[in-house]
Amino acid sequence: MGNKKNQDYPFIKETIKQRPMDKRKVLEKLGVAAACGIVFGLSAVFIIMICMPGILDKYEQRIKKKETVQITPSIQPSGDSSLQQETASVDKSTEEIDAANNEDIQEESTVSHLQNIYEMVRKIAREPQKALVRVAGITGDSDLLDDSLLTFGDEGGIVFIKNKDGFYIVTTSERLQEIEKFRITFSNGKSAEGELCGADSRTNLVVIRVPVENTDEDTWENIPAVPLSSEDNQEQTQPVIAIGSPAGDMNALIYGSITSISGKLNIADEEYSLITTDMAGSQKGGGVLLNMNGRMTGIIISNDNQENTVLRAVSVAEIKCLLEILSNGEPICYTGIRGTTISKMQSEQLNIPQGIFVDRVEQGSPAMNAGIQSGDILYKMGDQRVLTMDEYSRVLQNKKPGERMEVTLYRKSPAEEYVDVELNILIKEK
Template identity: 30%
Template sequence: MKEVKSESSIKTFQLHKNYRKRIISAGEFEISDLKLPKETGAERCFAVDKKKQEEYHFVKEHIKKIPIDRKKLRTRLFGTILLAVLFGVVAAAVFAALRPVFDNLLYRKDNTVVISGEDEISEETPEENAPVYITETQLMEPEDYQVLQNKLYAIGREANKSVVAVRGIGEATDWFDNAYETESQGTGIIVADTGDEYLVVTEKKVISDASQVEVTFYNNDTASAVLQAYDENTGIAMLCVEKRQLSADTTDQVAAATLSSFSALSQGTIVIAIGSPLGEPFSILTGNVTSSSYEVSTVDANYKVISTDINASDAGSGALINLKGEVVGLMLQSYSTREAQSTVTAISISQISKLLEKMSNGESPAYLGLEICTVTAEIAKSNELPKGIYIKQVSPDSPAMQAGIQVGDVLTKIDNKEILTAEQYEDCIMNAKDGQQSTVTVKRMGADGKYQDLRFKVVFGTLQEN
């Protein structure tokens, strides 16, 4: 049988003979070595059919990255930075040269500030909370004084919500043994609201002979009051008023006074007198502080007196308030000097705040019975005295006298606490309790002119009504 060879099989045979031939094109693609297996005679006849079944992978593709030219990159970066710097310099120079021109065209400033009666405002709006300076003064008209006076009295009317009129009712008999009713009047200040009660501070003399005490509030509502505590030294009494006696309208309107913690009042400070400075309840007077340096020595305490130019009667009572409506002084006409008896006199509320707190809790202040003053460094040097508290007076039948303390002694300790100022002594007395036993150390001059320490056992008491 004659063998027939197709054209495709002949080409395959030729490629098999040159199986080591390699073709390279453009340096990008390569044809790998191609090895063909040996074929039998039958297989060569069916080469075309087997080609469909066999796969020849004789082409492989490799993609290579173009290498980075670092030198060229550095050159471009340096050029870009140089151009940016040059642009900035030119822009700054142009802006500086043209700024005055644009300022004149766009912003026309007017630095004159005019304050007139119509409240004109300058074109430049001041920043928030910035100070405003008045460059032109204006004379006040009578109407302006009236406006200020109205504002002062408005503060007083608001503060009068903490004021009550106190009425002490008692009984007495005449020469013929006929009974009659006595009455005394004064003013009280609500200093605390406990939730169930109002605590009212007033003068003890208003209720000293009373068997019944009544208080009248700002809206004319009346209730009974009972004595909580009193201080015979200052003549201050604390009353208690139960709120269940009062209407809801009264409790809504009434409020406890705010007590100022600021003790120093300089001359010329504006104050408002509320209460009954001239004897009329819920009256209001305004004036100025004339002096606050005068000091009164009482038993176990020294108080600075606030003098004013506000007219008052001997029976006047009430309080002094500042422009914030805070109580700065409690009116006590008995502390006024002979020259100032016709004006309002008060003691600083900050000096008696601890006393009021103690009385609010139903305690009367403890009592030792000494009138004292501080031995300052100057006094000690000029009078050859040791430092401490100089005893000016010892009250008769007081705990101090019963213990053996004398006038001229210099008190230096109470128990283990050193006492060098009158304020320290007053704090110690205020913290003491009735019946408390303590050791008081004093320095007393001996026959040789030298001071020696002496210790005394004292029992604190309470100052009883004279």
């Protein structure tokens, strides 16, 4: 059965013979392969020859770049860092030295500038300081220990007039107003006896005269009088010098500037401008203000409300009239009106007449007895029109105590209209 299949398909017994190798074709294929290899090789060589320079350049640049990057750390990594730090440190030190030098130069310049200013201040104040004096009141009692006249008070003052009659000294003191005799100690250490010329209880100003016969030759020749400023031209930030005892200590010297000129000192029958400065003062202080020409421009007044405050002074240009009255021993005429000037601008803005607005009337004063009231606006004295407190004071001080003076003023009626009122005042002595 198994052989039957083979017998049915006899062709299966045929043997498949391998085709004989054709050497020629093999050689041809080898030749073609070799030719292709040669062509490809030549092409590669050709391409390499063309591209190699550019590749070599790029390679050289990469090599150089790497060298540039790697050389610095590879040669002396720590040393170079130190060098940079040293260089930075040197640069910083140089900058600090330059900055320090600049600061030193600026500081030296500032110090030099301040020294020049203070030297100038001392130079300006040198001559006026010679006019400073000390004032003590003399009583008539004798001291049992040394049999000398008793003195009290130790106020600072300054010589503001020097003429053939002697030295005239102004001081501010409430205690010395009732004293008749004084012991004056001049800046050269010499002393002389002085006498009261006049005192004003409203401002506490006291004027004392030292007769020429009471002084020696050295004092008369070497003690000057401080010149008075003739113009009321103070301005803010204007430099001023304080001498005397502005902070309480004698013979002090302070330099500062004016901060305000708008303040007012309202007293009976007068209104003075106040000069406010940036210099510290004291309730016990006194003295005067000098301008940069060495002239007395203000008399320092104390502040009763504060123990320590800034220095304030009454303008000398405005108080000259009062100083003249006190120096001549003339009486001060008094009515007791405390008022303020109504300016033209205030008159227009408030719709009220120009004149002197009466703030208040002192108790028991001639003005109160005459019927003047707070709120009245005074604008005429006799036939003379007066619109400011300065004008009112000048007219009043030309009168004499015991005289009668007619005044005209505006007063509001119940209908809120201003009507004229005429009153008669009996002038008294303050």
